[in-house]
Amino acid sequence: MKVMVVGAGKLGLKLAESLLNTNVDVTLVDTNARVIERVNDHLDVLTVNANGIELEVLKELNIETYDLLTACTGSDETNVLICSLAKKLGCKRTIARIRNPEYTKQLRFIKAEMGIDHIVNPDLATANEISRYLSRSYTVYSEDFAKGRVSMIDFNVSQVEGFVGKQLKDLGLEDLLIVAVSRDGEMIIPHGHTELLENDIVHVMGESKRISQLSERLGLSNSKKRVKKVMIFGGGKVGLYLARQLRLANVAVTIVEQDKARCEYLAEHLDDALIIHGDGTDINLLEEEDLQSMDAFVGASGFDEQNLLMCLLAKQAGVGKTIAKISRPNYVQVIDKLGVDVALNPTNITASHILRFIRGGRVVSVSLLLGGEAEVTELIVGDNPAVIGKSLAELGLPKGIIIGAIVHGGQVIIPNGSTVINPLDRLIIFCLTKDVEALDVFMKPSRRGGVRHELRNSSKGFGGFIKA
Secondary structure: OEEEEEOOOHHHHHHHHHHOOOOOEEEEEEOOHHHHHHHHHHOOOEEEEOOOOOHHHHHHOOHHHOOEEEEOOOOHHHHHHHHHHHHHOOOOEEEEEOOOHHHHHHHHHHHHHHOOOEEEOHHHHHHHHHHHHHHOOEOOEEEEEHHHOEEEEEEEHHHOOOOOOOEHHHOOOOOEEEEEEEEOOEEEOOOOOOEOOOOOEEEEEEEHHHHHHHHHHOOOEOOOOOOOEEEEEOOOHHHHHHHHHHHHOOOEEEEEEOOHHHHHHHHHHOOOOEEEEOOOOOHHHHHHOOHHHOOEEEEOOOOHHHHHHHHHHHHHOOOOEEEEEOOOHHHHHHHHHHOOOEEEOHHHHHHHHHHHHHHOOOEEEEEEEHHHOEEEEEEEOOOOOOOOOOEHHHHOOEOOEEEEEEEEOOEEEOOOOOOEOOOOOEEEEEEEHHHHHHHHHHOOOOOOOOHHHHHHHHOOOEOOOOEO
């Protein structure tokens, strides 16, 4: 498969990086020679220093031979035009990043008329994730799979009494699977004798009702209190999208924004939201605006440090949930030690959506974890003789791949080595980035000796299942 990415910004780089370990040939196009030089130093992809909107450039790159083009430059209009040109020149599919809220009501028309197959909006996707988190009873971040039947939560073991210093086999997590442990920015595939250390992040997957029971038992949920009042620090695109969604859910919204012109814009485009013109980093201002009465605080400004700092101050003021929008991937490793409930990266969220579209077919969802060090993929098994009727133990899975749950006939199964894969089973698979290519065997018939041969050639280590 050949993929062209036009625009080597944060999203373009993350997408190229995420595709490196898959059977995809990536071409990265950007007008900035210095950016291209840095990419060449860090990523093994074909780079082109050119303007992707020029017809001659697309023709010289033989765009008609590409399966997909993703346009993620800083301009919505440029992205639309690049996709339209690429499609007319023979590119099979195109994806455009469009962020402007003014275009949200026209997206269907833009797709149909401009030959765009898929549109992604990082700010809207981030607002959706924040809104989803605020609607849940968990005080920790969670993901849902298999139409809500399967959930995964991750939490800092320091939040839970009695977890630090224990081995996984002694935690008493029945009918649940600990798929990974994040430690000092590194993702560890654990086993029963793995001992938990202070500030470890445990990723647990299982049937949704079991996850809910675990959250209540460990004090990670607040099911009796619904979020009714939210303060948003920063009135940019994420703040605007989020406020619209919260108002539709009858949640009272207060936005603190420093730019006066932006405040006037927000007041014109939001119904019944309180817009405060002032410095959101001034804790005295926030206290005057009744910060301590808020159920949640969202740091959504354009500055990671300010978002994190104000979330910490909100937490100290007694706010139940704090969410920070962050852009810098190197902050991921320290977030869980700071006490912020959730930190969301728009780039990772958007890259996940694009990866799901690229893999297509039977892939239902893709979620990037720990800045892209690992992912959770949900897929539906087709009529694939390489895996159908085989037990998981027979597949010889790489150590970095763990099937966390299987939905068979509407029932959620936490698998073990003897579990057999059937047609139309939904698999929720945890996978380290380096082993992503091995997922191909679940989506297409294997070559040269079957699935075991392919998997063993994709990774040196083997593993499978760590049932707590």
